[in-house]
Amino acid sequence: MSQSVYKSVFRPGLFAGQTVIVTGGGSGIGRCTAHELSNLGASVALVGRKIEKLQAVQAEIEAAGGKVSIHVCDIRDEPGVKALVADVIAQHGRIDGLVNNAGGQYPQPVKDISLKGWEAVVRSNLTGGFLVSREVYTQWMEAHGGSIVNIIADMWMGMPTMGHSGAARAGMLSFTETAACEWGESGVRVNAVAPGFVASSGFDTYEPEMQAKFSILMKSVPLQRYGTEAEVSAAIVFLLSEAAAYITGSFIRVDGGVPNARQTWKLKPTDRSKPFNGFALAKPPKCLSVKDE
Ligand SMILES: CCCCCCC/C=C/C(=O)SCCNC(=O)CCNC(=O)[C@H](O)C(C)(C)COP(=O)(O)OP(=O)(O)OC[C@H]1O[C@@H](n2cnc3c(N)ncnc32)[C@H](O)[C@@H]1OP(=O)(O)O
């Protein structure tokens, strides 16, 4: 994991004395963010469903001299989330930051999504973030202030096979703005980071066929490469920090400049002729003009 961005941009000890909760801290972007926050002096509380993943990251951070606690919790479980936040306060004595990073989805066209699947994804990417935010606010930040960063995804504007997740991420963006309005007077900032295609360990778990589809979508990304976990966590760390003290209700896209998922319609016909049924690019609607046809 490269830390060059951090060493050159962020002041050592920036988060000294602070405690930050990172949901989904057992892998990928969450793991990377937890490492970087620890390197900058924070105590971190890692949240996830699988204890082995959390224990592995805990061992890494402790080996580097950091302070870390782990909390097994499904963020969709209201009693579990209440207990999680109380436990973090009991163990660390404070909560300065929250990174709502846990989430994910599976690709499926809207017509095939079951209610159970829809609810699993919406609860993972919207309801869970709401629950953790609400508990962190009411149990600690309302009285003490703090900073919350919600990880959404750059897919709310219409990305085939991501209907459930895109809807949830759009909801999280709206929640971000509302919570920022309601909680500003308590000194609580709420912002979001929207990654595009990031070569995280979680991303690697997608099936090769899906990754092949992503690599075609990559053609619409101006910077022409995947992002890294460290590049996403740099935006998270910035928004969490005092450097962003006058920023709330905002979001930062970390996506290589992708103009809009719909831009993928403009891929050359030769690209579209590749197996791509999951994204239904073979038959663009007539209302969309495609320059190169
Ligand atoms: C320009 C735009 C750029 C955007 C790029 C976006 C790229 C995004 C990348 C990433 O997000 S990388 C991170 C990826 N990591 C993950 O997604 C991992 C986490 N994912 C999950 O945990 C699941 O996908 C979940 C649905 C979010 C949570 O699942 P849960 O544990 O609740 O699932 P189950 O109990 O197994 O299933 C519940 C229900 O959900 C449906 N379902 C789940 N998985 C699938 C699947 N692979 N295919 C079809 N349906 C699925 C299903 O209805 C399940 O019901 P039953 O089948 O059990 O009746």
Ligand SMILES: NC(=O)C1=CN([C@@H]2O[C@H](COP(=O)(O)OP(=O)(O)OC[C@H]3O[C@@H](n4cnc5c(N)ncnc54)[C@H](OP(=O)(O)O)[C@@H]3O)[C@@H](O)[C@H]2O)C=CC1
């Ligand atoms: N990589 C990418 O290209 C992009 C990623 N994102 C989003 O960024 C976030 C991090 O993704 P990334 O690091 O790539 O992927 P990972 O799959 O590595 O990370 C997701 C983490 O969330 C945890 N998690 C998932 N659901 C729950 C839940 N219900 N309760 C508690 N923990 C949960 C998982 O842990 P466990 O298995 O222990 O539950 C896992 O550690 C996700 O929300 C993802 O959707 C957004 C856009 C693009």
